[in-house]
Amino acid sequence: MAPPLVSAAVGALLAAALLGDAFDRRSVAVVVAAALLPGLDAAASLVVPGATNALFHAVWVPLFAGGLLYWDTTHRAESALRARGGRRAVRVAWVALASLVVAGIGSALFAGEGAVLLYPFEEARYAVRGRLAYSTQEGVVQTFVALGADGPGLLPLESVDAATAEPVDSWINPDGRPGIDPGVDRRFYFVENGWQLVVVAAAAATLAVRFRGRGGDAATDGGVFR
Template sequence: MAPTLVSAAVGALLAAALLGDAFDRRAVAVVVAAALAPSLDAAASLAVPGATNALLHAVWVPLLVGGLLYWDATLRSSSALRERWGPRGVRVAWVALASFVVAGIGSALFAGEGAALLYPLEDARYVVRGRLVFSTREGVVQTFVAPDAEGPGILPLARVGGAVADPVASWVNPDGRPGLDPGADREVRLVDGGWQLVVVAAAAATLAVRFRGRGGSGATDGGDAATDGEVSR
């Protein structure tokens, strides 16, 4: 799985970019929590074989949550989410789902040990491997999108092991298999390399600038509602 701070940083960047007028401390916390949520399947691996990078990294949770959000916010005549939290709540919910997919699942699929996208229907973890370069001889060379018959397809998925047969280690469960070993060496991966530290620093700076642009208030719905009440009086 991706280092914790990296997933959180990507979630924070998504929050800063996509929340718009809904941006405040509470909304950012929800989006960052959604980015970290897929990593909770590591704890489930203590009881469920192959759960790490599988149970919450499969496509089923995003499909289910996305379907429910679309049904409630778009298809229903009266949206429960909108009635409770207003348009702001709908926006935060969609951004949180995007964070879950991009920062949570995507970090494992594109830059980690892989994600078992069809778990438990298939015991396989996949990663997306490709490159984009400019060559003075060959011009632009990219292998991420190759729709021709000889290419790897729209996304060049490469199988890197089985969720159950080749489990992913984590600080919760170092050997990735059911059962707790109290004496095992545990490492919490926060940052694994220099480029990851750059991402974390960029996310921290972006949030600082966004909050400063709002006057550092980090206003929430309650504060906005109070202000509206004072204006109306």
């Protein structure tokens, strides 16, 4: 799984890009927290076998949250979220959902050990790996999605290992299996390679510029969304 700092940095970049007039410290904190939420399944793996990159990385949480948010904001006579926090709260909620999917789940799916998208109905861990290129002889070539590809999973993506048989390790649970070993070496990685450092630095610089341009929390009124 990607280091929490990297997921938070991607969430911060999404906040800076998508929040618009709703951008302030509180809304950024909400969006970044959403990016970190899927990583909590690493703690659950201390009790639940194979929970890392599975329990909160499955598609069900964003599907349920997105469906509920869509129903509340478009089909109800009076949106509870809009009544409580106005249009700003609705925007923050949608951006937080995007952060959950892109920064939280996507960091494992696209740049990590993969995510068990259909957990608990299947344990296949999916990873989006491949290339997109243009060849003068073959035209556009992509290897990310292969319809009809063989593999243990249901989706047309590369299947790598299984949640319980090959658990993902983390700093909370170094071997990925249930139980706590006080004597095991735990290492919390801030970044693991150069591109992750670039993402973190870009997020820090972007937030600094955005906050300076808006004067910190100028977009809030007493800490309440307008």
